Amino acid sequence: MTDQHTVDPTLPSRLARRVRAAAGAEHFDCLTPFTGGVIATLPVSTETDVRQAYDAARAAQARWAARAVGDRAKILLRFHDLVLAHQDELLDLIQLESGKARRHAFEEVLDVAGVCRHYGRKAPDYLRPRRHLGAIPGLTQSTVLHQPRGVIGVVGPWNYPLSMSITDALPALIAGNSVVLRPDEKAALTALRAVELLDQAGLPRDVLQVVLGPGPTIGEAVLDRADYVMYTGSTATGRTVAERAASRLVGASLELGGKNAMYVADDANLRHAAESAVRSCFSSAGQLCISIERLILHERIAEDFLKIFLGRVDRMTLGADLAWGVDMGSLISPEQLDRVTQHVEDARAKGATVLAGGHARPDIGPYFYEPTVLDGVTATMDCRMGETFGPVVAVYRVSGDDEAIALANDTNYGLNASVWSRDTTRGKHLASQIRCGTVNVNEGYIAAWGSNGSPMGGMGDSGLGRRHGSEGILKYTESQNISVQRGTPFRVPRGVPEKVWARSMARGMRAMKGMRLS
Ligand code: NAD
Numbered sequence: 001m002t003d004q005h006t007v008d009p010t011l012p013s014r015l016a017r018r019v020r021a022a023a024g025a026e027h028f029d030c031l032t033p034f035t036g037g038v039i040a041t042l043p044v045s046t047e048t049d050v051r052q053a054y055d056a057a058r059a060a061q062a063r064w065a066a067r068a069v070g071d072r073a074k075i076l077l078r079f080h081d082l083v084l085a086h087q088d089e090l091l092d093l094i095q096l097e098s099g100k101a102r103r104h105a106f107e108e109v110l111d112v113a114g115v116c117r118h119y120g121r122k123a124p125d126y127l128r129p130r131r132h133l134g135a136i137p138g139l140t141q142s143t144v145l146h147q148p149r150g151v152i153g154v155v156g157p158w159n160y161p162l163s164m165s166i167t168d169a170l171p172a173l174i175a176g177n178s179v180v181l182r183p184d185e186k187a188a189l190t191a192l193r194a195v196e197l198l199d200q201a202g203l204p205r206d207v208l209q210v211v212l213g214p215g216p217t218i219g220e221a222v223l224d225r226a227d228y229v230m231y232t233g234s235t236a237t238g239r240t241v242a243e244r245a246a247s248r249l250v251g252a253s254l255e256l257g258g259k260n261a262m263y264v265a266d267d268a269n270l271r272h273a274a275e276s277a278v279r280s281c282f283s284s285a286g287q288l289c290i291s292i293e294r295l296i297l298h299e300r301i302a303e304d305f306l307k308i309f310l311g312r313v314d315r316m317t318l319g320a321d322l323a324w325g326v327d328m329g330s331l332i333s334p335e336q337l338d339r340v341t342q343h344v345e346d347a348r349a350k351g352a353t354v355l356a357g358g359h360a361r362p363d364i365g366p367y368f369y370e371p372t373v374l375d376g377v378t379a380t381m382d383c384r385m386g387e388t389f390g391p392v393v394a395v396y397r398v399s400g401d402d403e404a405i406a407l408a409n410d411t412n413y414g415l416n417a418s419v420w421s422r423d424t425t426r427g428k429h430l431a432s433q434i435r436c437g438t439v440n441v442n443e444g445y446i447a448a449w450g451s452n453g454s455p456m457g458g459m460g461d462s463g464l465g466r467r468h469g470s471e472g473i474l475k476y477t478e479s480q481n482i483s484v485q486r487g488t489p490f491r492v493p494r495g496v497p498e499k500v501w502a503r504s505m506a507r508g509m510r511a512m513k514g515m516r517l518s
Contacts, residue, residue, distance in 0.1 A: 297397050
């Protein structure tokens with residue numbers, strides 16, 4: 001192992017203090033995919049620790065919720081500054097834990113900063129009480145409050161150790177909830193360092209509890225106690241998480257898998273589209289839920305596009321370096337390498353052509369795999385419908401927009417899509433016909449992901465609920481209608497025949513039709 005593939009030896013024991021785990025707890029190894037070697041050990045929490053984390057989080061929640069929203073939001077703005085100030089250290093940790101290239105790790109820093117800035121500024125407005133027209137205008141005053149749900153359970157995946165571990169907890173906290181967070185073991189160092197920075201920004205420690213341990217035991221124990229479930233991961237696990245939450249009548253936000261398509265129409269700027277496709281297919285070695293796995297090309301531009309795209313893919317550099325300038329890093333684990341290899345070999349065996357890549361690269365590191373472009377993928381191949389979640393994209397040619405839309409929608413998933421056209425009106429029209437939670441016009445994924453005021457999430461098998469914008473914070477609240485009645489009680493006035501009263505009520509109702517409702 002080279003020097004750059006190590007962490008400061010004092011860091012793990014310092015970070016371990018933020019994990020709820022008993023003295024003498026078992027430890028697990030944190031590995032770096034760059035070499036497969038151990039970089040740290042951290043304690044494993046037990047179900048008792050999870051219970052204690054919930055007890056402490058519940059005890060702290062009411063006091064936290066009683067603080068002004070503006071006060072809570074300021075902590076986020078301080079955290080924003082701390083993340084940017086410590087970005088080099090965070091980038092090192094993200095890279096070491098995930099094996100991704102530095103430029104892809106940097107997208108996580110940008111995401112966290114964007115989410116903090118958005119909710120730091122907008123949360124007080126999203127959460128403020130709102131007046132609505134009452135039952136009897138003038139006499140009934142109706143106000144809606146957004147009450148925190150209590151303790152939110154957050155289970156994060158491994159692919160974005162900073163962003164996916166922490167950003168879903170932030171709006172939950174600002175809405176006045178406590179959070180019990182279980183980051184993936186492969187993301188634990190980065191997640192814990194982010195939690196330390198939140199502490200430094202002024203977050204009361206007890207309102208954010210961290211436990212570590214395997215998903216099927218500790219992750220499940222976290223979600224089984226939550227007043228609201230925030231889960232990110234595969235669709236298969238998401239279904240069982242949803243069933244368990246539903247049986248307790250607890251709400252859940254589920255951010256799941258995707259089989260995302262990019263359509264390059266016949267009037268697209270091919271250079272820009274090809275440039276963006278390289279990033280959109282191979283960012284984080286394709287281990288990005290919103291990355292592109294299907295390239296749908298209008299037949300009139302297909303060969304010109306492929307010439308530029310394949311030229312760029314050919315020049316991509318792979319490396320295990322913590323320096324800038326590497327185009328793509330490693331897959332995270334042997335399981336991920338197996339899955340990618342299986343999809344490519346299955347396609348190859350069934351007649352697909354490999355236009356680029358198609359091989360593992362153990363000469364660089366144990367789980368490296370080349371950026372791979374497949375042609376001639378058919379319905380019998382696993383990568384046609386199944387999410388590869390790796391650096392593999394399949395090319396399809398279509399004769400027009402209708403065929404492109406039908407192909408883009410030919411999946412059970414509905415997470416992200418991209419449409420390329422110089423005519424943005426055409427692009428937006430095409431986008432609106434694709435059944436995905438986010439569709440980017442003339443971008444692969446960052447335009448929608450980085451627009452923090454707009455919702456982001458999946459349709460179909462890609463999930464339930466949204467992150468970002470008003471939906472991304474209000475889901476962590478329960479709306480409460482407080483209606484105050486003034487004047488005489490709601491009854492037939494004394495001395496007025498009921499029939500006369502009913503007619504005048506009906507007249508009032510007709511008049512209300514023209515009134516502004518809120
Ligand atoms: P996975 O479902 O196997 O695991 C995801 C996380 O859930 C892991 O941390 C795992 O330990 C944990 N887990 C497993 N069983 C659990 C249970 N019963 N209860 C609670 N937690 C449990 O998914 P994976 O294959 O490791 O991750 C890749 C998948 O995640 C891909 O499908 C990808 O698209 C998806 N993903 C989606 C988003 C999104 O925002 N939509 C973001 C990142 C990843």
